[in-house]
Amino acid sequence: MEAIRELLDDYDVLAAFLVTIRLTVFSAIFSLIIGTVIASMRVSPIPSLRTTGSLYVNLVRNTPLTLIIIFCSVGLWGQLGVELADRDSGTFLVDNAFRLAVLGLSVYHSAFVAEALRSGINTVPVGQAEAARAIGLSFVPALRLIILPQAFRGAVAPLANVLIALTKNTTVASAIGVAEAAALMKTMIENRADVLFAVFAIFALGFVILVLPTGILLTALSRRLAVQR
Amino acid sequence: MSEHDVLFDAPGPRTIRRFRIINIIALLLIVGIIAWVVVGLRNQGQITTSKWEPFLTGEAWTSYYIPGVLATFRAAGVSIVLALVFGIVFGLGRLSQLRLVRAVCSVVVEFFRAVPVLLMMLFSVRFYSYYDLVDPPQLPLYSVVTALTLYNGAVIAELVRSGVHSLAKGQREAGLAIGLTYGQTLRSVLLPQALVAMAPSIVSQMVVIVKDSALGYIIGYSELLRQGNQFGVAQQTVFPSYIVSAAIFIVINAILAFAAHSLARRLRSRTGAAIAAGTPQVGGVGVGGQTT
Numbered sequence A: 001m002e003a004i005r006e007l008l009d010d011y012d013v014l015a016a017f018l019v020t021i022r023l024t025v026f027s028a029i030f031s032l033i034i035g036t037v038i039a040s041m042r043v044s045p046i047p048s049l050r051t052t053g054s055l056y057v058n059l060v061r062n063t064p065l066t067l068i069i070i071f072c073s074v075g076l077w078g079q080l081g082v083e084l085a086d087r088d089s090g091t092f093l094v095d096n097a098f099r100l101a102v103l104g105l106s107v108y109h110s111a112f113v114a115e116a117l118r119s120g121i122n123t124v125p126v127g128q129a130e131a132a133r134a135i136g137l138s139f140v141p142a143l144r145l146i147i148l149p150q151a152f153r154g155a156v157a158p159l160a161n162v163l164i165a166l167t168k169n170t171t172v173a174s175a176i177g178v179a180e181a182a183a184l185m186k187t188m189i190e191n192r193a194d195v196l197f198a199v200f201a202i203f204a205l206g207f208v209i210l211v212l213p214t215g216i217l218l219t220a221l222s223r224r225l226a227v228q229r
Numbered sequence B: 001m002s003e004h005d006v007l008f009d010a011p012g013p014r015t016i017r018r019f020r021i022i023n024i025i026a027l028l029l030i031v032g033i034i035a036w037v038v039v040g041l042r043n044q045g046q047i048t049t050s051k052w053e054p055f056l057t058g059e060a061w062t063s064y065y066i067p068g069v070l071a072t073f074r075a076a077g078v079s080i081v082l083a084l085v086f087g088i089v090f091g092l093g094r095l096s097q098l099r100l101v102r103a104v105c106s107v108v109v110e111f112f113r114a115v116p117v118l119l120m121m122l123f124s125v126r127f128y129s130y131y132d133l134v135d136p137p138q139l140p141l142y143s144v145v146t147a148l149t150l151y152n153g154a155v156i157a158e159l160v161r162s163g164v165h166s167l168a169k170g171q172r173e174a175g176l177a178i179g180l181t182y183g184q185t186l187r188s189v190l191l192p193q194a195l196v197a198m199a200p201s202i203v204s205q206m207v208v209i210v211k212d213s214a215l216g217y218i219i220g221y222s223e224l225l226r227q228g229n230q231f232g233v234a235q236q237t238v239f240p241s242y243i244v245s246a247a248i249f250i251v252i253n254a255i256l257a258f259a260a261h262s263l264a265r266r267l268r269s270r271t272g273a274a275i276a277a278g279t280p281q282v283g284g285v286g287v288g289g290q291t292t
Helices: A002-010 A013-043 A047-061 A065-079 A091-123 A126-134 A139-154 A157-177 A179-189 A195-227 B004-007 B011-044 B050-055 B058-094 B099-114 B115-129 B136-166 B169-177 B182-217 B224-235 B238-270
Strands: none
Touching: A002 A195, A002 B058, A002 B224, A013 A047, A013 A091, A013 A157, A013 A179, A013 A195, A047 A091, A047 B011, A047 B136, A047 B169, A047 B238, A065 A091, A065 B224, A065 B238, A091 A139, A091 A157, A126 A139, A126 B058, A139 A157, A157 A179, A157 B115, A179 A195, A195 B099, A195 B115, B011 B136, B011 B238, B050 B058, B050 B238, B058 B099, B058 B136, B058 B182, B058 B224, B058 B238, B115 B182, B136 B182, B169 B182, B182 B224, B182 B238, B224 B238
16 A cells, blocks of 8 residues: 555656546547448448448458557558658657557547447347338438437447447557556556556556446446337 | 348339449549559558568568467467466356355456456566566566466456356256256356357457457567568568568458357357357457456
């Protein structure tokens, strides 16, 4: 206990977890947007869009996140000169690494969001789609007004799993120098190996605190939101 | 999947024509995006023979990629075996009749499912080196295996538990009726059936393990990603080296996913209660698991 208090005084653990949370929130928003587009493409009547959608999901899902994140930094930025922040701003390096990490996390998790939404679409009974067609809605309105609203409600549980995985996966951003929780833990563990277990306990607990309530909350939400059939 | 065809009507002649036009526009758009990327890469000098030729040499494969793939397999293979042992022990622990055993196993399983794999890896490296438990050259391998075992073992423990729960009630009752104790029923009647039913899920967990082994890159384990990267730096073909590593990972994982899928299909015809399998989970540093 004494060691933990001392560690918390010496290092700004809260700030590191704040970066973790920011990574999670931004990546969650972007991967939800990309994932929705991909899922819509996969159920559309247009063959080329369908093929592209499933190709995207299958390629991204089978690639390690570490590879994607490091590729964003070394490949996109280092080799191709893609910069996502203003070079003249004082915080160029920090902002650029953060945004590249968000890009990588979003691309990776969007594939899983698309899969979650597709499983959500599968929970919508055939009759709903048939009814939508019967009242004369074409594909896009039927998807937008009838199918997707129900699909999102049915997909809350799988989406929650993706969000939880995303929260934990933000630690990979430390590989490209984002100062989030895992990066701070690495520093602390190097400097204070004598209190190794206390350091690990702090960060493990931090993630348990982030992940468990999200899980409980979203499981409850998914029960409430699931369409009663 | 059957939903696809229900979402839109069987198209009439006019709609077919419209779909065809949209299809061509979409195709042009996609080809356009790909062309834009390729031209961009060309302007950056990434699509030249000098950048890609090194991958055709024997050295690229014998000294870099094949050792990398083998190292990835070694870490993943050892991890899945240890994770199975861990998972069965703690999965059965969670089904124990003793409240204390159940509680301890639940806490352990939930803890390792909630903590990112990378944190466990970083911790293992320092733990083994600080207490001098492992030969320094073996340090990264041991750390990767430790972290992957703990996380995936916890996931498998959950699979064991849900597998046993999904079996028909009569199996347990039959075991008890012929005079087996609860523990004997669990071990010799329920567990074997649960393990068969969850085989596809274990194979798809392999995909997660293979992907997560790439985290070893961060702690200096010479797996596929690191070996490919080293080759790229040595030959000054960094960008293509990532593409090649990614392609190898994708092929390995696609084969595993296919194996899981066909295993699930074969089992479904054999047993009624095959566990919903095959949906590969969010890998990376960890999965949310089935439920959290």
